[in-house]
Amino acid sequence: MNDFKMPVALLREKLLCFLREDVGMGDLTTAAVAPTGIHARAQIVTKEPAVVAGVREAQILFKAMEITIVKSINDGADVPPGTIVMEIEGPADSILTSERTALNILTRMSGIATATRRLIEKIQKTGLRVSLAATRKTAPGLQYFDKRAIALGGGDPHRFHLDDCILIKDNHIVIAGGLEEAVKRALTNSSFTKKIEVEVRTPEEAVQAARLGVDIVMLDNMTPEVVKTTLEALAVHGLRDKILVEVSGGVTEENIMEYVRLGPDIVSLGDLTHSVQAVDMSLEITEVKTTG
Amino acid sequence: MNDFKMPVALLREKLLCFLREDVGMGDLTTAAVAPTGIHARAQIVTKEPAVVAGVREAQILFKAMEITIVKSINDGADVPPGTIVMEIEGPADSILTSERTALNILTRMSGIATATRRLIEKIQKTGLRVSLAATRKTAPGLQYFDKRAIALGGGDPHRFHLDDCILIKDNHIVIAGGLEEAVKRALTNSSFTKKIEVEVRTPEEAVQAARLGVDIVMLDNMTPEVVKTTLEALAVHGLRDKILVEVSGGVTEENIMEYVRLGPDIVSLGDLTHSVQAVDMSLEITEVKTTG
Amino acid sequence: MNDFKMPVALLREKLLCFLREDVGMGDLTTAAVAPTGIHARAQIVTKEPAVVAGVREAQILFKAMEITIVKSINDGADVPPGTIVMEIEGPADSILTSERTALNILTRMSGIATATRRLIEKIQKTGLRVSLAATRKTAPGLQYFDKRAIALGGGDPHRFHLDDCILIKDNHIVIAGGLEEAVKRALTNSSFTKKIEVEVRTPEEAVQAARLGVDIVMLDNMTPEVVKTTLEALAVHGLRDKILVEVSGGVTEENIMEYVRLGPDIVSLGDLTHSVQAVDMSLEITEVKTTG
Amino acid sequence: MNDFKMPVALLREKLLCFLREDVGMGDLTTAAVAPTGIHARAQIVTKEPAVVAGVREAQILFKAMEITIVKSINDGADVPPGTIVMEIEGPADSILTSERTALNILTRMSGIATATRRLIEKIQKTGLRVSLAATRKTAPGLQYFDKRAIALGGGDPHRFHLDDCILIKDNHIVIAGGLEEAVKRALTNSSFTKKIEVEVRTPEEAVQAARLGVDIVMLDNMTPEVVKTTLEALAVHGLRDKILVEVSGGVTEENIMEYVRLGPDIVSLGDLTHSVQAVDMSLEITEVKTTG
Amino acid sequence: MNDFKMPVALLREKLLCFLREDVGMGDLTTAAVAPTGIHARAQIVTKEPAVVAGVREAQILFKAMEITIVKSINDGADVPPGTIVMEIEGPADSILTSERTALNILTRMSGIATATRRLIEKIQKTGLRVSLAATRKTAPGLQYFDKRAIALGGGDPHRFHLDDCILIKDNHIVIAGGLEEAVKRALTNSSFTKKIEVEVRTPEEAVQAARLGVDIVMLDNMTPEVVKTTLEALAVHGLRDKILVEVSGGVTEENIMEYVRLGPDIVSLGDLTHSVQAVDMSLEITEVKTTG
Amino acid sequence: MNDFKMPVALLREKLLCFLREDVGMGDLTTAAVAPTGIHARAQIVTKEPAVVAGVREAQILFKAMEITIVKSINDGADVPPGTIVMEIEGPADSILTSERTALNILTRMSGIATATRRLIEKIQKTGLRVSLAATRKTAPGLQYFDKRAIALGGGDPHRFHLDDCILIKDNHIVIAGGLEEAVKRALTNSSFTKKIEVEVRTPEEAVQAARLGVDIVMLDNMTPEVVKTTLEALAVHGLRDKILVEVSGGVTEENIMEYVRLGPDIVSLGDLTHSVQAVDMSLEITEVKTTG
Numbered sequence A, B, C, D, E, F: 001m002n003d004f005k006m007p008v009a010l011l012r013e014k015l016l017c018f019l020r021e022d023v024g025m026g027d028l029t030t031a032a033v034a035p036t037g038i039h040a041r042a043q044i045v046t047k048e049p050a051v052v053a054g055v056r057e058a059q060i061l062f063k064a065m066e067i068t069i070v071k072s073i074n075d076g077a078d079v080p081p082g083t084i085v086m087e088i089e090g091p092a093d094s095i096l097t098s099e100r101t102a103l104n105i106l107t108r109m110s111g112i113a114t115a116t117r118r119l120i121e122k123i124q125k126t127g128l129r130v131s132l133a134a135t136r137k138t139a140p141g142l143q144y145f146d147k148r149a150i151a152l153g154g155g156d157p158h159r160f161h162l163d164d165c166i167l168i169k170d171n172h173i174v175i176a177g178g179l180e181e182a183v184k185r186a187l188t189n190s191s192f193t194k195k196i197e198v199e200v201r202t203p204e205e206a207v208q209a210a211r212l213g214v215d216i217v218m219l220d221n222m223t224p225e226v227v228k229t230t231l232e233a234l235a236v237h238g239l240r241d242k243i244l245v246e247v248s249g250g251v252t253e254e255n256i257m258e259y260v261r262l263g264p265d266i267v268s269l270g271d272l273t274h275s276v277q278a279v280d281m282s283l284e285i286t287e288v289k290t291t292g
Helices: A008-023 A030-034 A055-064 A090-123 A143-152 A170-176 A179-189 A201-211 A224-236 A256-260 B007-021 B028-033 B054-063 B092-125 B143-153 B168-174 B179-189 B203-210 B223-236 B257-260 C010-021 C028-033 C054-064 C092-125 C143-153 C170-176 C179-189 C201-210 C224-236 C255-262 D008-022 D028-033 D055-064 D092-125 D143-153 D170-176 D179-189 D203-212 D224-236 D254-260 E009-022 E029-033 E053-066 E092-124 E142-151 E170-176 E181-190 E204-214 E225-236 E256-260 F008-025 F026-035 F055-064 F092-125 F143-153 F170-176 F179-189 F202-214 F223-235 F254-258
Strands: A038-046 A068-072 A084-091 A131-133 A166-167 A196-200 A214-218 A242-247 A266-268 A281-288 B038-046 B069-070 B084-092 B131-133 B166-168 B196-198 B216-220 B244-248 B267-268 B282-289 C040-046 C068-072 C083-091 C129-132 C167-168 C196-200 C215-221 C244-248 C266-267 C281-290 D038-044 D070-072 D084-091 D129-135 D164-167 D196-200 D218-220 D243-250 D266-267 D281-290 E038-046 E067-070 E086-092 E132-133 E167-168 E194-200 E216-220 E244-248 E264-269 E281-290 F038-046 F068-072 F083-093 F131-133 F166-168 F196-200 F216-220 F245-247 F265-269 F281-290
Touching: A008 A090, A008 D008, A008 F008, A030 A090, A030 B166, A030 B168, A030 B179, A030 E264, A030 F170, A038 A090, A038 B168, A038 E194, A055 A068, A055 A084, A055 A090, A055 B244, A068 C054, A084 A090, A090 A131, A090 A143, A090 A256, A090 A281, A090 B168, A090 F038, A131 F008, A143 B007, A166 A170, A166 A179, A166 B028, A170 A179, A170 B038, A170 B282, A170 C215, A179 A196, A179 A201, A179 B028, A196 E067, A201 A214, A201 B069, A201 F068, A214 A224, A224 A242, A224 A256, A224 F281, A256 A266, A281 B168, A281 E264, B007 B054, B007 B092, B007 C010, B007 E009, B028 B092, B038 B092, B038 D008, B038 D224, B054 B084, B054 B092, B092 B143, B092 B257, B092 B282, B092 D164, B131 F055, B166 B168, B166 B179, B168 B179, B168 E225, B179 B196, B179 B203, B179 E086, B196 B203, B203 B216, B203 B223, B203 E216, B203 F223, B216 B223, B223 B244, B223 B257, B223 C054, B244 E281, B257 B267, B267 D008, C010 C054, C010 C092, C010 D143, C010 D196, C028 C092, C028 D164, C028 D170, C040 C092, C040 D092, C040 D170, C054 C092, C083 C092, C092 C143, C092 C255, C092 D170, C143 D008, C167 C170, C167 C179, C167 D028, C170 C179, C170 C196, C170 D028, C170 D038, C170 D092, C170 D281, C170 E170, C179 C196, C179 C201, C179 D028, C179 E194, C196 C201, C215 C255, C215 E204, C224 C244, C224 C255, C244 D143, C281 D170, D008 D055, D008 D092, D008 F008, D028 D092, D055 D084, D055 D092, D055 E142, D084 D092, D092 D218, D092 D281, D143 D266, D164 D170, D164 D179, D170 D179, D179 D196, D179 D203, D196 D203, D203 D218, D218 D224, D254 F038, E009 E053, E009 E092, E029 E092, E029 F166, E029 F179, E038 E092, E038 F170, E053 E067, E053 E086, E086 E092, E086 E170, E092 E132, E092 E142, E092 E256, E092 E281, E092 F026, E092 F170, E142 F008, E167 E170, E167 E181, E167 F179, E170 E181, E170 F026, E170 F092, E181 E194, E181 E204, E181 F026, E181 F265, E194 E204, E204 E225, E216 E225, E216 F281, E225 E244, E225 E256, E256 E264, F008 F092, F026 F092, F038 F092, F055 F068, F083 F092, F092 F131, F092 F143, F092 F281, F166 F170, F170 F179, F170 F196, F179 F196, F179 F202, F179 F254, F196 F202, F202 F216, F202 F223, F216 F223, F223 F245, F223 F254, F254 F265
Parallel strands: A131 A266, A166 A196, A196 A214, A214 A242, A242 A266, B131 B267, B166 B196, B196 B216, B216 B244, B244 B267, C129 C266, C167 C196, C196 C215, C215 C244, C244 C266, D129 D266, D164 D196, D196 D218, D218 D243, D243 D266, E132 E264, E167 E194, E194 E216, E216 E244, E244 E264, F131 F265, F166 F196, F196 F216, F216 F245, F245 F265
Antiparallel strands: A038 A084, A038 A281, A068 A084, B038 B084, B038 B282, B069 B084, C040 C083, C040 C281, C068 C083, D038 D084, D038 D281, D070 D084, E038 E086, E038 E281, E067 E086, F038 F083, F038 F281, F068 F083
C-alpha cells in the first residue's frame, strides 16, 4: 500500500484542532518562564526501534507554528533507538507549546506503523502473499492518522468511511433477514464503483456468497480449522479465484501465523489501531540563541 | 477524583465530528441492505472484565441518532465479562450506522478506566495514600475522553490544557537558563489562581524548588533509590509537608509499586493514555420489528 | 441504486449552513412586517411534472426551524404539475425565513432527479441493462445533494470522493508515464477494498487495461463507432465479461441512445449535475392563525 | 455593477470546504500512480466562447495547494473557444487533486456570467437603460459564487442576504394582512440604511405602494401588457420618477425583450442562477518535470 | 425599529460557542461539589433599573442546557431594580455551569438597550422626529448582540455588515481621489437594492453629495454650528427633503441634545456599543430538590 | 502578570471570525469606489492617553489581509494622545475592509488595559503588595481578549475557564448544602493540579474555610469593616499566611482604595471587563500609490 496524503491545507486544520484543545488560552508556563526573543534548535529522538510515522503531520504542525524543519527522516523509515527523527529550529516558545501535540501524533502513528511492519515481516518470511489489513476500530476521530500509519507500516488501511465499500456484517444480515437477501440487495442497490464484501460464519455461507457474486468474503471469527475447510470448499467449487478471502475476528499477534499459513488473501486485525503501543520518543532542546 | 462532564450540547458536537468522519456521504451498506421502516433492539456487551467508561458519551451519540437508551450501567462500574453495558432501541439504520463509532469510544475509554482502576487497587492495598495520575500523553485531540476515562477509573487527570497549571519541564529550564530563574519567573508572572509545578532531576533541585515556593515538585525519571533520597532530603529540610511530590517518567505498570512504597503524593504514568489496551465489546441486534 | 442518506444530525448542520448564509443577522422583512404570534400553514407545489428529490432535506430544515411537516410525498415520486409536494405548519416567521432555502434545495435536486429519470426511462425502453451514472462535475460543495438526487432519479452516483475508488484519468497517465505503468502502480498500491477504473482512448488501450486486471474501463470521449470497435475487441479477446465498461465524455442527452444501443455497462454524463434545469416550485401560505 | 470580492483569507476557507468534501482521506488515485517529486505545468482551456468567472476563486484554491499561477485572464473577460484561461505550475499531485474542484467552480461561475452578459448585450442593443438582476434562487450555499458571477457578467446581484434589503413578497402580505399594512410596518420598523421593495400584482397596487413611499416596486408575474399598464399608471400619477420598477417572475430568456422594451428600471430572472448551463472547460497537463 | 431575530437554530450555535470557551473540559467546581440528581429553581434579578435585552438569548442558551424557562419578562421591557428578569428550573449543574455566560449576555445587552432608551426618551421630549442610531463600533464578533440590543432599546442598528449599505467614509474618499469621484463610482457600481451614504465635512460637500443623488449624507465630526449651516444650505438648495441627514462623530451623551435640536434625521453614537455600562444582575438559587 | 499569547495560527482563526461577521459577501463600498491596484499607507493613532493592548491581534489580522506592519509600539506601552500605535502599508482595499475590525479590537483591549494600569498605579502608591484581578464577567466570547488586556495592564486575569481552578461560589454552597460540605467535596474530588477557592460571607466562614485547607478565600460583598474583621480573625487563628485572601463584589473604582489599604492579597473587579470605556483611536490613510 502506498502512502496516501491529505493535502497540507486540509490537514493543517485538523492538526491545529489538536493544538487548540491542548493550548486553551495560551501556554502559561512558556509565557511565564521563557524570555522573549529566544530562538532554539531541538531534536526529536526515538528511544526505541521504530517504523516512524507522522513525520509529515509533525512537519505541518511545526510549520504552522513558524518553526523550520532542519532535517527529518522519511515517513515509513525503520530506524534503531537513538535515531534523530526530526531536527527543528525556531522561536523557543513555539517549540515548547507544540512539543507535546507533535509527540502525541508521532508516537501513536509510529506505534501503529511499527506493529504493522513487524507482523508483515513475519508474514513475508512465509513467502506467502497475504496482506495485513486494519479495521475501522480506530481511536474515534483519528481514522486518517491511524489508517495512514497502517499504510506507512505496509498494511492495507481497509475501508476509510462507511461510503467507500459495501461491507455486510452480521448485524446487517440480521436486519436484512438472511445472507442471500442481504447480498442480493447489495448487488442491486450499490454503485458499480464500490466493491461488495460480506461476513460469513461457515464454509457454506462462504460458497453461497461467492456464488452470488460478491467481491470479497470475510471469514469472521473462525478457528484456523474452519478457515481451512472454507478455503477448500471454495476451491472445490471453483470459486477461490473469483473472490478475495479476508480472515478477521479473533486474530491476534499471537495466533496470526496460524491463519496466514492457510493462504487467505488478507488477514485483518483490530488491535493494530484500537490497542496501540506508542513508541517512546522525546524532544530535546539542543541549542538556545537570543535573537536581536 | 470525581467525574467531570462537558455539557451535553457541547459534547454532542464533538461526538458528531467522530461520526461525520466515519460516515462520509452515508452508510452505503445499511442503505443498500436494510429495508426501510425496521426498528431494532440491541445490546452492547463486554467480553472482558472492565471498568466501563464512555457510557455517557455513547448515550449522547445514540440519542443524537434518534435511538432510545433502554438501560445502561453507570460510568465507572466494574463489571464481569458478559455484562450488558447498554441496551438500546431505535431505527435499525441508525443503530447500524453509529455502532462502530460508539464502540470505538466505549472500548478505548473503558480500556483506560480499567487499567487505571487496577493500578489504583494495587496501590490501595499498600494502605498508602498515593494518587495515580495521567499525563498529557493522550491520543491527539482526545484529551477530554482520555482524561475523563482516567477520572472514572479513579485516577487524577492532571493538567487539561497548557493554561490550567504551570508545569516547568526540562526544556523550559534550558530556555529560562536554570531552575531558579525559571521558578522565580513563574512565581512572578503567573496568576494566583494557578499552581506551580516544576520537574527536578536531583534531590538538591527538589530542595531548591521547594524552598523557592513551588506547589508541586515532579521527580522526573528518577530511580526508586533517588526518589527515596529526595524524599528524605525534603524531610530533613522540613519541606516535605509544604509541597506535593509527584513521581513521573520511567514509571511502568511493572515497577510502579517500587515507587508507591516510598510514599510520594502522586505517581503519574503516560502509558495510561498513550498505550491503551481497548476492552473487547460488541453490539448485537437482539430484536427486529417492522414498523408501519 | 438505492437512496443513501446522511444521518439527520449531520445533515442538519449542512442545511443550517445554507440557511445561515442566507439569513445573516436576521430576516428583516419578516421581522418588520409579520406581527408576532402568527401561525401559518403552507404548501409547496410543483408547477411542472417532476421526479421530486430533496423532500428529506426540506423536512429536516423545516423541523430545525420548529415547523411541523403535515404531509409530504416521498423522495423519488414522479408527479404531475400541481402536486402538493409538502404541506407544513408552524410559526409564520419561521416559514417565511426558510422558504427560499428549502425551495432552492428542492428545485435543484428535483431538477437533477427528473432529468436522470427521464433518460433512464428512455434507456429502459431499449430493454438493455445499461446504467446511467453521474460524474464528479457537481456544483462545488453540493456533492451530497447532487449525488443523492441522481440516486433518487434511479442513476448511479459514481464516486463520492477521491478516496472511494481509484479512477486513473488522462492526466494521471501523463504523470505516471503511460497507461501500463499507471495501472500497475494502482494495482500494487491500492487497498483491496477499492475498485480500479481507468480511462482509455483506443480499443487497444481498453484491451491492455482489461488484461492488466482493472475492474472498469472508461471509454473516454469516443465516437459511437470507436465504442463499438472497442466492445468488439474486448469480446474477441475474451475480456468483455471480466470488466465493466463505462462510456463517458461527449455524451449528451441528444446522442446518448447511440451509445446505449451498443451495450456498454454504464453511460455517464456530466450534464446531469453541472447543468441542472431546476424544477419550478413555489411555496404558498394557505392559512393564517393568530395564536394566543 | 462592479466586481465585489470576499477577502482572500475568508474565501480560502470556503474553497477549502469544497475541496475537503471532495478529497476525503486523500486522493487515492494520485497517491497510487503519481511518483513523488513530479512537478507539472497545466492549462485550463475553455472549449466554448465564455465570459470567464471564477478565476480569482481558482487562483486562491490553487495557491492554497501550493500551486503557482503562471498566468491567467481577468475575471469578466469575454473569450473565444480555445482560450487558455489559466496556466499553472506546481507539484503534480496538488494539481491532480484540486483539478476537479477548480473546474467545478470555474465552469459554473462562467456559465452564469456568460448567460448574464449575453442577455445584457441584447438589452443594450435597444439603447434602453434597463438593468438585469439576479434573484435569491441560487444553488444552496453558493450565494457568494453565483452572485459574484452575475456581477462579473454585468448584472445586478440583487439582495445577498435577508438582512440587506426589505423585500415584501406575496407571502409577507398575506401574513401582514394586506399590502398597505405590510408597507406601513416596513416603513416604521426598518433601518434608514435599508431600501424597501414590495411585490405588487396590479397597476393599482403599484400606485398604492409608490404613494406609501417604498423605494422599489416589483411587478410580479405580470404579462407585458399589464406591465405596460402599470408603468403608465405610475406615470399618470406622477410617481414614475419617485421609484424604481423591477419586473420579475415569468421572465425567461425567450420573452425578456418584450419586458425590456417597456422600459422598467430592472428585469430580474431566477434562471440565471437556478438553471445554469456550465461552460465546458478542461485542464490539461502540458509539461512534466522530475524534481530533485 | 422592530426587534430582528436570528432563527433559534442558528443563534444556538453562537451561544454555545460562548459557553464552550468558558467551560473547557468541564465545570470542575460543579462536578466536585454538586451531588448528582439535584434539581434547582433560580431567578435572575436586576439590581438596577433597566431596559432588559438578551432574554431570548438567555432562554435559548438555558434550553440548550436542558433548563426550563418558568417565566421571563419580554425583551425591551423597562423595569425597576429588583425585577425578576427570568425564573428557571432544571438540573442544578446545568444552571451553575451556564449562569455566568447567560449573565454576561444579559448584562451587556441590557446595558446597551438601557442607554439607548434613555437617550431616545430625551430626544422624544423635544417632540422632534430624530432617530438615534448605532455604528459598527461594536465589541468584535458581537455585532448581532450589540445591534439587537440597540433595536430593543428603540434605536436604529445602522449597517450590519459591509455588504448591506454603501457608506463612503473619509478614507474611501482619499483612495477614490475626491468626493465626487467616489460618489459617482458608487452610483455606477452598486446594486439598486442598496442605499448610498457619504460622509461630508462641510456644508458645500453636503450640497454636492445631495446633488449627485446619494440617499444619505453623514455630517461627520461637525460642531453644532456647522451642522446648522449645513442643514440650512441643503434647504436653500431645495435638497433637504431629497436626502436623509445623519449627524455622527463627536456626539456624546452630554452634547447630543445640541445636535438633536437642529433637526437632523438621525444622530449616531459609537459609545452606545463600544463603551457599554453593563446592568448589574445576578442569578440566585431559590429552591433545591433532590430527584430520584 | 506576564503577557500570555495564543499561538498565531490559532488566534488568526478567531480574528477572521470577527472579520467574517463584519464583511458578509464583501465590502461593497470599497469594491465600488476604490480603483484596483491602489496601495496605501496608514496610521492608527490614539486620541487619548492609553495603555495600548491588542497590537499583536491587530498585526495578525492585518497580515492575514496581506498588509505589512511598518512599525508598531509594544503591547502594554503607556502612551500620550497623538501616539502612532501602528503604521501599516498594503493594498488599499484590504486596509479599508479590515480597518473597523482592527480598531474595535484595539480600542476595547486598550480600554481594559488602561483602566487596569491606572488602578494598579494607585495601588502601588500605597506601597502595599495587593494584586488587582479580573473576573469572568467579560463580554461573551471575548475571554481571551479581555483577559489578555488585563494582563497587559498589569492585572491578574484570574480564571480563564471553568476547568482551571475550583471556585466555590454562593450558589454552589446552596446546592452542596453548606460551606463545609462543599469544601470537603472539593478537596476530595479535585485534581492536585488545581487550586481551591471559596467565597465566604463572614469572618467565621473565612476562618472555617482556611482551616479546611482551601488555597484562597474570597471575601464576597463585604464592607471594608467586615473585611478588616475577617483579616484580623484569620491572623488571630494563625491562618493569614496559609491562604490567599481575595476581596471581590461591590468593589468599584471609587471605593477600591478602602479595601486595598486593609492589605488583602488580591482585589478583583468585574467592571474592568464588563463595563469597558473604549480608547478613542482612528485609522488615517497617509499615502496613496497606484501600483503597476
